[in-house]
Amino acid sequence: MTTLTDPPKEHFRLSMLLYDTRYRSATIQVIALIGFMLLAAWIISNTIQNLEALGKPVEFGFFGEAASYDINQRLLEYNSRDSHLRAAFIGLLNTLVVAVLGCITATIIGVLVGVLRLSKNWLVARVMTVYVEMFRNVPVLLWIVLAMAILIESLPAPRAFRGDEPEATMKLFDSVAITNRGVYVPDFLFSRSLGDIHLFGTSSLRFDISLDLVAVLIVLAGSIFAMRKVSAFAAAKQESTGDRPTIWYIQLGILFAPMVILLTALGCHLGYPELTGFNFKGGTHMRNSLIALWLALSLYTAAFIAEIVRAGIMAISKGQTEAASALGLRPGRTMRLVILPQALRVIIPPMISNYLNLTKNSSLAIAVGYMDITGTLGGITMNQTGRELECVLLLMLVYLSISLSISGVMNWYNNRVKLVER
Amino acid sequence: MQVSDEVAIEINGMNKWYGAFHVLRDINLTVNQGERIVIAGPSGSGKSTLIRCLNALEEHQQGTIMVDGTELSNDLKNIDKIRSEVGMVFQHFNLFPHLTILENCTLAPIWVRKTPRKEAEETAMHFLEKVKIPEQALKYPGQLSGGQQQRVAIARSLCMRPRIMLFDEPTSALDPEMIKEVLDTMIELAEEGMTMLCVTHEMGFARQVANRVIFMDAGQIVEQNEPEEFFNNPQSERTKLFLSQILGH
Amino acid sequence: MQVSDEVAIEINGMNKWYGAFHVLRDINLTVNQGERIVIAGPSGSGKSTLIRCLNALEEHQQGTIMVDGTELSNDLKNIDKIRSEVGMVFQHFNLFPHLTILENCTLAPIWVRKTPRKEAEETAMHFLEKVKIPEQALKYPGQLSGGQQQRVAIARSLCMRPRIMLFDEPTSALDPEMIKEVLDTMIELAEEGMTMLCVTHEMGFARQVANRVIFMDAGQIVEQNEPEEFFNNPQSERTKLFLSQILGH
Amino acid sequence: GTVDDVKARGTLNCGVTTGLVGFAAPDANGEWQGFDVSLCRAVAAAVLGDASAVEFVPTTGKTRFTALASGEIDMLARNTTWTFSRDVDLKFEFIGVNYYDGQGFMVPKALGVSSAKELDGATVCIQTGTTTELNLADFFRANNISYEPVPIETNAEAQQQYLAGACDVYTTDASGLAATRATFENPDEHVLLPEIISKEPLGPLVRHGDHEWGDVVRWTLNALVSAEELGVTSANIDELSAGTDNPEVNRLLGTEGTLGEMLGLDANWAANAIKAGGNYGEVFAKNIGEETPIGLARGLNAQWTDGGLLYSPPFR
């Protein structure tokens, strides 16, 4: 009945949803999205129904309740009256501790083994190959359990240190005790301590920062800054005259002198571990579960890193070394100026994904009773409160954020060192 | 192009084995200052090995090699000395891909010769101009064509101000258009009187610049002669065969 | 060699961008049934892009392209139709290495044209004979020389019985000895009256078979003419420069 | 209800531990043996008339409750302590106690410790995921002494650590301690301390709300206990089934009354259960009693008539 007509335009036909490249992709995506949302809705509704039937609605209130269990290895202060949240936090720190320690040692061992595997020394190369193959081809869980067993069985118990003629003695001028419960090393005590700062009051996230430590760190940072200045000066000198002045003794001086002064001022002395009662007291204690986990994870990951390092070095063609030699560069310089910068580009990305694996594998800590986040949040807390859904989801979230931050670093690095090509 | 009487390289009764394989057999060769020598021969005849021995990239097991009056022994000091006197250009350029062209050229002067960076960069630019690519100084090797890369490799060697240059098939990995630009650079160098040993199959180049052509086969020097004589009047059967293959192509 | 009046390809005011980069600028071109066109131009001038647009391997953003009366639009059916009418031969052959030569040739007829396998194999053998390598039918592409591979690629396209053939530098990845065998095949094809668009630097080929030579630069058609005129009497400065480089080489 | 499910399925799914000496462990033929296992078999015999119609589902401290709640298992017979929160909050129903236990400590004799109160500063091995962990924290806190816990997944590992001296004390249920000590190379070098720091009534449990099934399991357990009290053993049961002068025995064995029918089972359900492994006393003696390497005394688990706590409500 209207006389108005639309301006002529390509009118839309339903079949275009399928055949027209512009609409087709939208169609597919909408279908995929609907499918995904249906699936998600289905799962969520199932979960809600099931939880209702079990009488366990999702809520996180239990995190505030007292955990009621003790944790032996911890960085921050904690007791059984603290909340589950704090226990989880302590566990998270433990995860990070073993992950960081593991990554460092795995890298050191891995690089060493990788280089030695390329050694011209037949025997050394073979021994390293055996090491790498042994560790790579047996599950890491087994290595963790074995490491723990070896520590327990082969090291002396504290009671072996007792008596007039003890079977075992402390090492390093009676300062370090190595027992099958762990290693006790001296720690630093300050007789004129500056005290602590308390952060976050009494909440679950509270922690104390020792002002002594802060002072030490500040002085250290200052020294390092000064050292860099000195080496910058040396580099400038080299630029202008070609000769690099010897500066290592100046640097050593800058590094140590202020530190010594500060430590004396704070009245720093060592607190030695001592056998009293059932156990060693004093000093810093590293439990055997931590050591076993650390050892097993680093040896296992090092086997993979060794392969990466080897491949990385081999990927730098022999021509690069030859060219550098032909220019008169000594092997050490060649390594530092030519081979390493190139090898690192090849090595670092897979290396970081191995760090990621190591971090994830640290969740096997429960096998030796090391209280990491899986042991606390995903272990005892979950067990005692019966809140599986909340605990497991939170646990996954924690690991996911660790992983994503590590891979974020990886991507950033990759983009930074990409070789410029035509 | 004058050849002086001063001896640059002297090889006496040199032998080399790879395991049980006898690669170089009783090599005797004297090269004078300013001489330009082309080494030819079939693949696997030991040309590269010979050249690499002169630079201590390979060890020889018997005989003596004197480079510029220094004996090539296991003594690290001698090796360092010789390497800084002798430049080498490889078939596959072997530029350092993580450094710019300029850094490639200044690396060794700065770290080996202890030249101040500024001076090293000036030298580098000088030689880059000589090989006609000063404008590429801040690019990375991956951004250059093969011919440009090989010219950078030559400049890089020159920056160490060597008295002798070794070339190991410098053009065989290049596309035909690029061969010429590299050969031109080498010819220019030859005209300045640089002592050169060059493994190559570019016979035009050999005719144009060489004082002497050495033909190797099965690890030994089979024939040597002036280029004209060598090409027009080869003596040994093997040389004839080789030349017919190379030139017939 | 007759050219009919029927229009095979008609391009009108076509423009294409890669991101912000304007690769093809206002292209207008009509190709008649049976015409043989050679497209030349410096590297990066957009020759390949133009050809790939005709086959919907690349999308164009403005203007229309009609191939054999079908408009190249976003409609999948049209694209399918055009692709089965138009055969394409690439610089790097793009044969499927996991299939035998015969399977390479029968794949598309069987799956796209739904030809019975038997018939498809007969057709394939027919075209393999035409490109003179029927005896290789059961080998894998990796076992053939470059020239043979390119001829297989041509045969593979022909098996779809296309009405138009596009060639994108079909000989530039080949060793000189092999170029001839591929060009011969193409000449034979041309003589049978196939509509052909060919990007190539083989000027001999252009002279011999082309009805028209198109010169492109900076994404535009700069000059087009009959081959004789084009080579002997180029009009534009750019064309002259280009020809001097190509022919002088 | 679960009764019908089990009957329809023809097998009973019974949750047990992944391995605890004397209580549940598979033998070389893959047959499960042990004290808890016998209860599962008795229930299967009562419901299905076949003591071997049991699927044993090994569970860990972590998975046991989920397995039960989700219906994966019909009953859990896994040294699980009956506590308020498990019964009420976690929505399970403990149907009785098959072993009265308490948490104790074991120390090497050489340490010269005679009371748990002397353990200040000691390193204590405990199994995680059990109530022992909480009891331990409470005990030391209440007595204001310090300790260092070493959490361990399985009994076997705890035992290894304890023997190697990686912990001074091993704490778990006293039955477990005794059983563990029994397998030591030199059991005499270790003592159990007198303190029992907790009540650990261990019993089977089922899902909350399924009362028919709860009744079946509860009365099967009671039948085993009553059988011992009434002197019904696997040796004389066939004879007694023919009928006796004791009406309670007759009711128990189904020759009198309709108890079985009330439960929805056969009349001879209890007889089947008893035949499966004997009465409570026999089960105890066979798996963990003094004759076995584990050598537990009846103690609290004696019949009430003998001064113990076992007291089955009457069958009538």
Place this chain on the structure above:
Amino acid sequence: MSDVSFVRTEMLPEQAPPASEVGLIGWVRHNLFSGWFNSILTVISLYAVYYVLSGVLPWTFQSVWNANSLTECREIMMATWGSTHGHACWAVINDRWLQLLFGFYPSHLYWRPILSLVLLLVALAPVLYSDRVPTKMLIITGIYPFLMPFLMWGGTIWGPMSAAIGFVLGWFVYNLLNKQLSELIGMIGAAVAAVIWWLILSSYFVGVMDSILPIGIEAVQSRQFGGFMLAILLGVVAIGVSLPIGIVLALGRQSDLLIVKYMCVGFIEFIRGVPLITLLFVASLLLNLFLPPGTNFDIILRVMIMMTLFSAAYMAEVIRGGLAALPRGQYEGADSLGLNYWQAQRLIIMPQALKISIPGIVSTFIGIFKDTVLVSIIGLFDVLGLANAIRADTAWNGIYWELFAFIGALFFVVCFSMSRYSMYLERKLQTGHH
């Protein structure tokens, strides 16, 4: 200048190298004692090797093989060597090795897992050695996914049949709709039809067929699976099932459909970002919660599901690598011939990409296979779980190293040979013909 000309008249013969270059002396000098640093390394390694071997060898070989319990073992050791330390008690392995290998699988049916394993190798042959094995064998590869569950679980043959029928049905619907309407609709229709069949119709079908034609073999509960067999089974199922999922995910991740792409990326990164153990927790604690109330399937199946999802994420990355390694020309070649997306994928891209990915797939398999021991943490009786159970037996309480040595050796042998094999494949691919 005639002084430069020189012609050799007689060629020099090859000479033997100096003595110090060859033979044992040359070898030792070059390989062990070239320089003081190397000499020190050699001495240190010699000592390390001696130290380890001197501990392990006597323990391994001065050992007891026949005993019924640890106590008996110890008695024999005392009697023979006078001490119980430094001697292995392999009697436990002797007693339990079948259990460690097969779990609680009924012993008279051991032939079924063994046959499955053999058939697996047969089914893989045409894939791994496509050049040497007739293509006809691919039929076995096709049947295997249905045959293996039948062999392992037993029961009626109609179960696997009905699963297979689902695929056939889907294929049928796809062809029908593809001809009539469009490919996209065809694929959706096929998926819907197959799912309807599996979820709803299949159980009636199995019931009816089973009552008409009861063909079947003795059924085995998945709870009875265990030991090393369980590790292999979990690994094979996870890799096998995750292959198609991984392909889809990889294609999704490469696609330019943003929503699809981000869904795939999200899934892959999520799975790769969390430890496997948390996924196993999900399998043992949460998976039942996510399914409709009352659904209940046993823990082994649930673990298989989570392991499959886990390996699918890694598989997707491996296949993505394979796809990336293909030159663009292959896609263009396919496009220019008029093949559509799925045809190109199926006929051109995937056959090549998968072949390139095989070494990666084998490595993923090794990883998954090693990770299967984690199921012991959630209470399944794989080898490690069984080892714990064995130690809970009164007879073997207290035994330790022997079990772990045995388990370690089992894994080592299998993983090592597979990793060697994948290296060989890699080398073959690198140098290989096309």
